Amino acid sequence: MATSEGGRPRPTVRERLQQAAFELFDEQGYDGTTVDAIAERAGVGRTTFFRAFRSKEEVIFPHHDELLEQVRGRLDAASERHSLVAVFEASRLVLKHYLNEGELAQRRYDLTRSVPSLREREIAGMQQYQRAFREYIRTWMGDELRAELMAGSVITAHNVVLRRWLRGLAEDPVAEFDVAMTKVVELFGDRRGDPGGAGGAGATVVVVTHAGDDPSSIAGAVEAALRNDLAHRAP
């Protein structure tokens, strides 16, 4: 259902609302657009809008809750032996989600940069990921402060790469993500005599975190990551 048998799939109410909303945001700005106007352009009633989206902001952050659940699931499913890899895979999950959103992510980025309330919302959302990471990391790492610092660093590294991609500065964001995560590992996993340390660091981890992906892409990603890494290392 929601797609008639014949021609192109008929957009759902939710999709029509989202389309109308972003059109109006472009034309009049976020604050200048009322929910009534969105519903009217989508050809539905105001009530229907609030049935499709819990709030006006949720039009812009549509799949946040599901993604958060996926992240938690990925972390919970990980065995204790591969905790660090689990954190990487989970944060990579977030990055890939944004990459898949494509244009929507870009438009949201523009909006969050210009509308303070949306920026707050986005930050708060990121904090939820950080919270998930933090709680998970703390279970395997004794040090509370250290776990907190690492969780924050994972999120930060993710955000740096994501922002670069959103600004069109990153040709291969996934490779950059691996480089960034490698730096995080160098920071946290490469300690002197620390017990409970996270094992090896550097390019090895890059390969491991690619485990769930298409094998043919691994070689290229590693190559790009190493090239990037070397460029940063010794100038």
Next chain:
Amino acid sequence: MATSEGGRPRPTVRERLQQAAFELFDEQGYDGTTVDAIAERAGVGRTTFFRAFRSKEEVIFPHHDELLEQVRGRLDAASERHSLVAVFEASRLVLKHYLNEGELAQRRYDLTRSVPSLREREIAGMQQYQRAFREYIRTWMGDELRAELMAGSVITAHNVVLRRWLRGLAEDPVAEFDVAMTKVVELFGDRRGDPGGAGGAGATVVVVTHAGDDPSSIAGAVEAALRNDLAHRAP
């Protein structure tokens, strides 16, 4: 003005509103309290409330803007030679602000833990400090990612100590702050061959960051910091 000559200083409208607001928050919760109710209990009109506070949330985060300005000022005033110390002093400024707030900080903490919208607000506020740190650090440190990670870590370390104090777990939060910042320095300032590195690490920095404080308290703080540090270091 605003204090009559004679007995105790007459509370300003702003103070009366804040008092009334927190009373009602305790009695009925944040969402269950309307601005009308706050104004009524304070004995003023609704309009006056919005003249004293820009929003209902601002009753709970009253001096945020000023503090942010102080942080920016402290960073801008720092000479390039002591960048790391400037970051520490600025983040210490934030911590001390909360410590000085005393009971208000505790009540806000309780509220932010139970009301999601307030938690978002608090997180967004912290992000502004992080932004100030990030932009400052990036000017002296070439590496964007590294600056971002460090700024995030400074904020995180601050928050960990602050939360411990708010939960009544920290006897000497300032000393714990110094320990936490020392760990951050170990993480970021103690690199192998990195140029632009942040010089020495460890307890030395603790002394330096105390430069602006009462000299008599330095000895005790250093002693406490070292004791704490040793307890964490070799168990």
Next chain:
DNA sequence: TCTCAGTACGGTACTGAGTACCGTACACGT
């Protein structure tokens, strides 16, 4: 075909935050 239940939708009315505007009282300096 009729009926019944579930669902999806629209409409109305309400609460509450935040804004704009106007009127007024009470401080001052002259």
Next chain:
DNA sequence: ACGTGTACGGTACTCAGTACCGTACTGAGA
């Protein structure tokens, strides 16, 4: 006494979000 600024209260408005009700469509079973 006379303006003048300022602080305050009141009214009326916009808009997000909620609650509730009525109705049209749909599909299963008799």
